[in-house]
Amino acid sequence: MLYEKFIRVLYIDMTAQTSRVEEREDLMPYLGGVGVGAKLLEENMRPDLPPLAPEQPIVLAMGALSTIFPVITKTAAMFISPLTGELGESYAGGRLAFAMQQAGYDALVITGRADQPYYLSIDETGVKFRDARPLWNTNRDDAGRYIRDNEPGARGKRSIIRIGQAGENEVAYACVTVDRYRHFGRLGLGAVFGSKLLKAVHISGERSLPVHDFKQYFGVFRQLYAKADQPGGVMSKYHDQGTPINIEALNAIGGLPTRNLQTTRVDDAETISGEAFAENDLVRKQACVGCPVGCIHIAQYRRAFNPGFDYETHGVSYDYELLFALGTFVELKERQDILALIHEVEVCGHDAMSAGVALGWACEMLDRGLINVEEHTLIPVKFGDVDSLRQALRYIASAENDFYRALGKGVKHAAEVYGGEDFAMQLGGNEMPGYHTGYGSVVGVVVSARHSHLCNAGYSIDQALQPGEHIDPAAVAKKLMTEELERCMLNSLVICLFARKIYDRDTVRKCFAAVGREMTDDELDEAARRIYATKMRIKRALGYDNSQVKIPKRFFETPTSYGQLNENTAKEIIDEFNKLVNEVSPV
Amino acid sequence: MNITVTAGSWARAWLPGDKVQLTLPHPAVVQDVLAALNFPADEVGLFAINGIAVPQDTPLNDGDTVRLFPVAMGG
Amino acid sequence: MAKVLRTEGMGRCIGCFSCMLMCAGVNRKNHSTSRSAIAVQTRGGMSGKFVAVVCQACSEPKCAQACPTDALVLRKGGGVTVDESKCIACHTCVSACAAQAIGWDDDVNAPIICRHCGACTRFCPHNCLAMEDVED
Numbered sequence: 001m002l003y004e005k006f007i008r009v010l011y012i013d014m015t016a017q018t019s020r021v022e023e024r025e026d027l028m029p030y031l032g033g034v035g036v037g038a039k040l041l042e043e044n045m046r047p048d049l050p051p052l053a054p055e056q057p058i059v060l061a062m063g064a065l066s067t068i069f070p071v072i073t074k075t076a077a078m079f080i081s082p083l084t085g086e087l088g089e090s091y092a093g094g095r096l097a098f099a100m101q102q103a104g105y106d107a108l109v110i111t112g113r114a115d116q117p118y119y120l121s122i123d124e125t126g127v128k129f130r131d132a133r134p135l136w137n138t139n140r141d142d143a144g145r146y147i148r149d150n151e152p153g154a155r156g157k158r159s160i161i162r163i164g165q166a167g168e169n170e171v172a173y174a175c176v177t178v179d180r181y182r183h184f185g186r187l188g189l190g191a192v193f194g195s196k197l198l199k200a201v202h203i204s205g206e207r208s209l210p211v212h213d214f215k216q217y218f219g220v221f222r223q224l225y226a227k228a229d230q231p232g233g234v235m236s237k238y239h240d241q242g243t244p245i246n247i248e249a250l251n252a253i254g255g256l257p258t259r260n261l262q263t264t265r266v267d268d269a270e271t272i273s274g275e276a277f278a279e280n281d282l283v284r285k286q287a288c289v290g291c292p293v294g295c296i297h298i299a300q301y302r303r304a305f306n307p308g309f310d311y312e313t314h315g316v317s318y319d320y321e322l323l324f325a326l327g328t329f330v331e332l333k334e335r336q337d338i339l340a341l342i343h344e345v346e347v348c349g350h351d352a353m354s355a356g357v358a359l360g361w362a363c364e365m366l367d368r369g370l371i372n373v374e375e376h377t378l379i380p381v382k383f384g385d386v387d388s389l390r391q392a393l394r395y396i397a398s399a400e401n402d403f404y405r406a407l408g409k410g411v412k413h414a415a416e417v418y419g420g421e422d423f424a425m426q427l428g429g430n431e432m433p434g435y436h437t438g439y440g441s442v443v444g445v446v447v448s449a450r451h452s453h454l455c456n457a458g459y460s461i462d463q464a465l466q467p468g469e470h471i472d473p474a475a476v477a478k479k480l481m482t483e484e485l486e487r488c489m490l491n492s493l494v495i496c497l498f499a500r501k502i503y504d505r506d507t508v509r510k511c512f513a514a515v516g517r518e519m520t521d522d523e524l525d526e527a528a529r530r531i532y533a534t535k536m537r538i539k540r541a542l543g544y545d546n547s548q549v550k551i552p553k554r555f556f557e558t559p560t561s562y563g564q565l566n567e568n569t570a571k572e573i574i575d576e577f578n579k580l581v582n583e584v585s586p587v
Numbered sequence: 588m589n590i591t592v593t594a595g596s597w598a599r600a601w602l603p604g605d606k607v608q609l610t611l612p613h614p615a616v617v618q619d620v621l622a623a624l625n626f627p628a629d630e631v632g633l634f635a636i637n638g639i640a641v642p643q644d645t646p647l648n649d650g651d652t653v654r655l656f657p658v659a660m661g662g
Numbered sequence: 663m664a665k666v667l668r669t670e671g672m673g674r675c676i677g678c679f680s681c682m683l684m685c686a687g688v689n690r691k692n693h694s695t696s697r698s699a700i701a702v703q704t705r706g707g708m709s710g711k712f713v714a715v716v717c718q719a720c721s722e723p724k725c726a727q728a729c730p731t732d733a734l735v736l737r738k739g740g741g742v743t744v745d746e747s748k749c750i751a752c753h754t755c756v757s758a759c760a761a762q763a764i765g766w767d768d769d770v771n772a773p774i775i776c777r778h779c780g781a782c783t784r785f786c787p788h789n790c791l792a793m794e795d796v797e798d
Contacts, residue, residue: 002693067683068693098679102694144707156703157696180708206696208769214691221687225680229787232600237657240596249656253633253640269638275595286708287678292787294676315709463632463658466642561640 001106002068002515003212007036010105012120012127014196015054015112019127021105033494034089035531036107037061037078042534044109047541051080051088052170052195054113060201061107062097063494066290069221069511070228071235071499073097073288076491081187082195083172083354083410084429086542087535088187089450092161093288093496094179096203099159103205112196119162119200121151124207132199139164139347140177147202154204162200163190164349166397170194171408173354173431177346181286181296181317185351186430186452212516220514227502229292238295238498239285243320244274246434247328253463255437255561258328259383260360261425261554264436264561266328272335277318281335284315288496295498301339316343324434325356330363331383344390348397354410357431358396359389361411365420376403376418422553427451438462438562439471442555443570444480447546447577449535454497456484468563477576485584488535489528529584536585546578588613590647592620594655601626602655611647618643620653632658663795664739666719667700667778671790675712677702681782681791688781690767690774697767699776700791714791717741717776718761725775728758738798739778746772 001008007027012019030036037059044057059078066072075096081088100106103123110120117132130150135143143162151158159179166174167190174190175183184190193199211217228235237245250256251269258266270276281299288296301316316339326332326341345352363383365371373380378395381388392404399405406414411431415424425432427442430451435441437459444458445451453459461479465471487497493511495503503511505521512519519527556565590609594602601624609623617634620626633640635654647653682698690697700716719740726734726742733748734755751771756764765774783791 070680098695102696141707141709148707156701207694208697208767209693210769211687211691211693214687218687225785232598236600237595237597245595245597245657248635248638248654249633252635252638252654252656285676287676289677289679290683292676292678292680292785294678294787296676460658 001104002101002209007032007106008104009040009107009109010122010127012108012110013112014110014114014118014198017114017129029527029530030534031489031492031527031531032064032066032106033061033074033076033492034078034488035492035527035534037076037089038531038534038538040107040109041078041080042538042541044111045080045538045541047543051082051085052191054196055111056080056192058110058189058192058196058198059107060096060100062100063492065493065511065515066097067101068217068290068515070224071291071293071496071502072493073291073496074491074494075100076494077176077184077189079187079189079192080542082170082191083188084451086544087450087539088189088192089535090184090186090189091491091494092176092178092182092184093291094182095159095289096161096178097494098289099157099203099205101205101209102157102207103203104207108201110196110198114197117197117199119147119202120198122201122203123154124205135199136168137165140180140349143200144180147200151202151204154202157206158202158204160200160202163193163198164347164397166349166408167191167194168199169397169399169408171350171396171399172410172413173351173358173408174349175351177349181298182288183351186353187450188351190349213514217514220510224502224507225292228499234501235293235499239293241274241278242295242297244277244297244318244323246274246320247323248273248275250435250437250561253437253561254559255435255441255459255462256328257324257425257432257434257436259331260329260364260423261432261436261558262364264558266333268333271333272323272327272338274320277323277335281339291496293498299339301336301343303340314343316346318342321434322352322356325353329356329360330389332386332389333384337386340386341389341393344393348393350393350397353433354431355393355396357425358407358411358414359392361415361420361424362392362407364423365418368420370419371403376401424552425554427551427555428549435459436555436558436560438465438560439476439565439570439573440480441560442551442565443476443573443577446549446551447480447574448484449532449539455487456480462560462562465562467561471569471573473569473572474576476573477580480577481580481584485525485528485532488531489524492527492531533585536581540587546574546581549574588615588647588649590615590620591652592624592655593652597657598626598630598655601630613649615647616643617641617645617647617653619647626655630657632656664737664798665778665780665793666739666741666796667716667776667780667783668792668794669714669716669790670792671788672712672714674788675702675714675790676788677704677708677712678787680785680787684785685782689777689779696765697774699765699774700782701763701765715761715763717763717778719778719796720760724758724760725755725764728754730754734775737777739796741778742775743777744773744775746770749773
């Protein structure tokens with residue numbers, strides 16, 4: 001807790017419907033966020049049981065500096081991933097960190113399994129178990145509204161996180177929606193919620209939090225606010241058209257995954273570019289609490305449901321990753337079609353990226369005749385056909401038949417059953433992100449703790465190279481590890497990684513000092529290594545071995561923007577990275 | 588040579604308007620537009636001519652349109 | 663000329679809560695938005711709109727009329743200032759406020775009422791909030 005020398009953990013048992021609070025001084029060296037979350041996961045997980053066993057924990061942890069400085073907005077979720085069977089780590093903004101701070105909890109640990117659907121109502125006074133049977137089978141909008149109405153008095157002071165049908169049916173990449181427009185997306189936290197019959201968590205509070213040294217705190221706050229809010233400054237690209245600027249940029253270099261990664265460029269990128277969305281469909285922006293940037297871009301999706309000009313309208317938040325996964329990857333070329341598919345993903349409660357990659361594989365499988373409509377897809381699921389793609393998403397959410405149930409376990413599993421492993425675009429069991437830029441992007445996702453491009457920004461390393469430039473595997477591995485360690489520390493504060501240019505070491509130390517906690521660079525390095533080592537122990541305990549990862553062939557067949565990748569070179573980089581892992585976290 | 592430079596609104600601190608016309612002496616390469624505009628080089632991730640990325644030492648021709656992109660970033 | 667806070671630009675609000683964080687910080691040296699005199703809320707959830715619930719600077723404030731100890735004093739331009747030494751924590755002003763804009767500070771046991779200082783206006787990225795000159 002801010003200004004305290006302990007981490008305040010709320011333990012919740014869904015089976016017994018009890019809760020207790022512990023003040024853990026021993027967790028202080030883990031800072032918060034991913035650090036505290038990883039340690040609590042290690043303490044509470046059961047490596048001997050399957051990922052969705054009732055005993056397994058959901059850990060949510062806010063950060064050491066949450067909310068009080070600009071763009072330090074996120075919460076870390078740690079769990080065992082039903083998708084990969086090993087480390088689950090996911091981040092979300094919205095209002096969750098703010099609400100946890102207001103309620104007075106650094107971390108929540110939820111174990112057990114209820115006998116019927118519940119949602120948790122948490123505040124300073126404790127935990128109430130609310131009957132969620134009326135909410136089971138509702139989408140995130142209806143669930144949100146029901147809970148808002150059911151919890152008066154918490155207006156403007158709360159966060160509501162909830163699952164959709166995908167989570168209820170334990171789709172391995174089901175997400176948890178946070179405050180309507182944000183998500184714990186990757187690796188299937190939604191399924192863990194669903195397996196506990198936990199529909200949602202409503203958390204709110206009004207806890208007083210006196211500032212200790214206002215002069216110092218306010219001075220640092222003002223500086224950072226000015227940097228974050230500066231027109232044309234370092235954050236402006238996230239605010240203006242946002243990450244969708246990547247569509248044009250990646251298309252220009254030939255790194256934009258298209259048509260199940262058959263290619264890396266589209267024709268007419270201008271019609272689905274960030275500028276095109278912003279000029280034609282963008283209607284408003286929103287922010288997470290504590291961030292003046294407002295990077296949440298909300299477009300209007302307008303759907304005609306009857307002839308005679310009958311429209312319904314929905315606000316759909318869009319970001320680069322969605323435009324790739326639910327756009328170029330499945331060859332949708334109309335912006336309203338892409339928004340329609342994003343909206344469907346939101347209604348079902350899937351992770352957008354995994355869902356898009358799953359659809360891409362399914363389309364190609366059907367196209368090649370390796371599966372058929374009657375036994376498998378039920379409808380002709382095709383690249384570029386938004387209606388069939390939307391229906392397929394619904395079939396995955398409802399586990400409509402064996403094929404869709406398998407597809408709901410991830411594209412790696414589905415390919416093991418039905419074939420097409422060479423073009424099931426996953427790395428380490430997690431469906432690929434929207435960058436095919438070189439060894440950095442491919443190997444970076446493989447070796448990173450949570451198989452995400454955001455762990456170590458491999459795609460940034462690629463873009464610093466000229467196409468075909470000589471690769472030094474040890475140098476690439478070193479760059480990946482340096483970034484991965486630094487982000488372990490940043491993700492324990494928990495900054496939004498968009499602000500990583502603002503939160504250099506100088507700034508991080510200033511922020512800690514302003515709240516009475518002097519941290520040296522060495523201490524921050526140590527914390528990063530401690531957190532990373534914890535994650536590695538978790539992965540090993542769950543059976544993960546970096547050297548055993550098989551990279552699907554297409555990653556080496558389709559050229560990246562750097563050039564065609566060589567499997568041996570990729571392996572060399574992985575080996576070099578593993579050497580570094582053993583330095584930080586000896587086996 | 589007459590060169591046109593474009594970028595998104597992200598660049599508005601350094602680029603006055605959506606499109607800027609430059610006159611550069613021949614020979615010039617793509618990255619020379621930055622010095623001519625006082626545009627910070629570390630803000631630029633890539634250069635594109637006609638929608639295709641080009642290395643920063645690509646020679647310019649009269650009438651080229653150069654588009655600037657920030658370093659691609661995700662989230 | 664006196665100044666009062668106006669919230670005409672809420673259609674541009676992004677819900678960042680910077681205004682609340684700064685009000686609580688500057689005025690009550692507190693990190694918690696529960697100590698803010700301005701409350702940003704949704705109407706219709708996050709896909710609805712944002713509204714600012716805050717003192718409307720009434721020229722005949724119902725809160726002051728309701729206060730049994732004259733702890734709420736009319737200020738120039740409208741609204742009131744709070745004399746905490748006179749407050750007996752009866753909470754009558756809270757229910758009397760026509761805009762439901764009075765909060766409560768448990769630490770000092772007194773009402774939280776916007777004093778139209780303008781701190782929030784300096785931390786709104788979209789200029790949704792502004793100070794307006796009014797007759798005394």
